[in-house]
Amino acid sequence: xxxxxxxxxxxxxxxxxxxxxxxxxxxxxxxxxxxxxxxxxxxxxxxxxxxxxxxxxxxxxxxxxxxxxxxxxxxxxxxxxxxxxxxxxxxxxxxxxxxxxxxxxxxxxxxxxxxxxxxxxxxxxxxxxxxxxxxxxxxxxxxxxxxxxxxxxxxxxxxxxxxxxxxxxxxxxxxxxxxxxxxxxxx
Amino acid sequence: xxxxxxxxxxxxxxxxxxxxxxxxxxxxxxxxxxxxxxxxxxxxxxxxxxxxxxxxxxxxxxxxxxxxxxxxxxxxxxxxxxxxxxxxxxxxxxxxxxxxxxxxxxxxxxxxxxxxxxxxxxxxxxxxxxxxxxxxx
Numbered sequence: 161x162x163x164x165x166x167x168x169x170x171x172x173x174x175x176x177x178x179x180x181x182x183x184x185x186x187x188x189x190x191x192x193x194x195x196x197x198x199x200x201x202x203x204x205x206x207x208x209x210x211x212x213x214x215x216x217x218x219x220x221x222x223x224x225x226x227x228x229x230x231x232x233x234x235x236x237x238x239x240x241x242x243x244x245x246x247x248x249x250x251x252x253x254x255x256x257x258x259x260x261x262x263x264x265x266x267x268x269x270x271x272x273x274x275x276x277x278x279x280x281x282x283x284x285x286x287x288x289x290x291x292x293x294x295x296x297x298x299x300x301x302x303x304x305x306x307x308x309x310x311x312x313x314x315x316x317x318x319x320x321x322x323x324x325x326x327x328x329x330x331x332x333x334x335x336x337x338x339x340x341x342x343x344x345x346x347x
Numbered sequence: 348x349x350x351x352x353x354x355x356x357x358x359x360x361x362x363x364x365x366x367x368x369x370x371x372x373x374x375x376x377x378x379x380x381x382x383x384x385x386x387x388x389x390x391x392x393x394x395x396x397x398x399x400x401x402x403x404x405x406x407x408x409x410x411x412x413x414x415x416x417x418x419x420x421x422x423x424x425x426x427x428x429x430x431x432x433x434x435x436x437x438x439x440x441x442x443x444x445x446x447x448x449x450x451x452x453x454x455x456x457x458x459x460x461x462x463x464x465x466x467x468x469x470x471x472x473x474x475x476x477x478x479x480x481x482x483x484x
Contacts (some may be wrong), residue, residue, distance in 0.1 A: 201401065203398050203401075203441055203442070203444055203445070204442075205440060205441070206438075206439060206440055206441060206442045207439075207440060244368070246367060246368050273368040273369055273370045273371075273411055273415070274368075274369065275369050278367075278369075297369075297370065297371035297372075298370055298371045298372035298373070298415060298418060299370060299372060299411070299412060299414075299415030299418075300372075300415065300418075300419060302412070302415065303412075303415060303416060303419055303437075303440070304440070305440070306440030306441055308398035308399070308412070308441065309398065309399060309412070
């Protein structure tokens with residue numbers, strides 16, 4: 161075949177011989193970029209922007225109402241904090257939740273896989289910013305909300321729609337963003 | 348003396364108790380009574396990702412949230428839901444990431460289509476080569 165082809169063909173062939181190597185190097189570059197890019201291990205809830213699922217959790221503490229999702233649609237924005245006494249980062253975010261409660265933000269709690277006794281100890285040690293605390297003893301409501309761990313905090317608008325999900329503990333630098341999301345949710 | 352030691356032991360043990368997660372999920376570590384239902388639940392659980400220990404399936408994981416997910420799967424299977432309904436319910440909440448079973452979606456269809464396209468291209472290239480030879484060149 162090569163005897164009949166014009167002179168330019170072998171030249172093109174010489175260039176084409178590098179093509180597999182170039183493809184391979186491109187692939188290696190892609191893998192290196194993927195390896196060194198910091199991985200995001202958070203699993204965000206797919207329910208952001210959608211209505212809060214219906215649930216009705218029993219009271220976690222005597223003398224404190226449990227959490228019925230209908231309360232969240234009372235016209236005012238709420239924070240829904242998913243926490244537990246066994247969760248260490250929940251202790252870290254407690255002062256921030258306290259500050260938000262002091263600023264007049266209604267904070268509703270969902271305590272996951274917890275006991276009344278442990279919960280009481282936790283609130284005594286770390287402060288108690290919650291209006292209501294629902295006991296999610298089997299973790300079903302946590303799953304219904306698309307939450308993959310504790311702590312997580314949802315901003316819910318007055319119509320009961322989830323507008324924002326904060327994954328992990330609320331550190332002081334997150335307060336501004338949360339307050340902004342609450343303000344947006346109130347409009 | 349014995350009482351004192353017991354007291355000290357309890358005082359030291361208290362923080363351990365406090366850290367413990369206590370789940371009331373009934374089917375986290377209990378199989379369904381109906382073997383056929385349990386088999387269906389097991390097959391599904393092996394293809395669902397534990398959200399905490401993200402390389403494991405919920406069937407393999409001892410994380411408490413995996414226990415909650417197993418119980419959810421078994422209770423829903425027992426109530427008559429199909430495995431794909433339950434998978435769909437979880438994907439609605441956690442996205443495709445929660446499922447190990449590849450789904451054919453607007454994003455993933457090239458993964459299935461490209462190999463087919465390569466086979467077709469190879470077929471046409473080879474056919475051309477074979478037919479030119481056949482023409483006696």
